[in-house]
Amino acid sequence: MTALPSQVPELLQNRRFQVAGNAQGLSGAGTVFEYQVDGSAITSTYKGGKIRTGHQVGHVTGPNTFELLFHCITIDGEILSGRSRGKVDVDETGRITLSFVWAWLSGASGGGESSYVELVLQ
Template sequence: MADFSEIHQRLNNRRFTVANNTQGLSGTGTVFRYVVDGEAITGTYQGGRIRIGNQVGRVTGTNTIELLYQCVTTEGEILAGWSRGVVSQDHHGRTTLHFVWGWLSGATGGGESSYVELVD
């Protein structure tokens, strides 16, 4: 079995906020929370234009993940999509996430987005 301990350490029970997502729905005020169990990843997100959302995914490499996500917006829309991400670290030691993503239902298109760990 592959060693996914670094992703577990960087994501498990941690919170993230949007650093850059010009083409996406999440934005200022959206907070993501992740749980990592082996290679399985689950998450929730809400805030900003997102009333409630959840994610399910898996670790695909030593610093890569893929996720499926779905949400209900504050306008009552239901949306779903996919993303492939890279987990890394910024010069302050905070975990960062960079995703390429696309919509599967409720919207069209896609883009790239970046997130940074919220540190208390």
């Protein structure tokens, strides 16, 4: 079986995203994620809102999918970690969107779904 080329690296590299929806999580509209990609390896940093600082590490899993492990420290000093499976897409306005299904691994329980939209400089 031949793997299909992935659009994930091109659509994430050096891009910034803000939260569009995350009813069950801590990140919100004030949280900004900055992604870097090296081959199939993905890293990011994030902060803002209730998040003092956070990091993600993961890899590409398909043509438009990826998985991540994440950890953060909140403005209240809590340390949390989790994992997510994500999908990258482009909306009708041409902005890149991310959608996730995620779960806490440490520091909290449960999980949910979230979505991000690319921050475009004016």
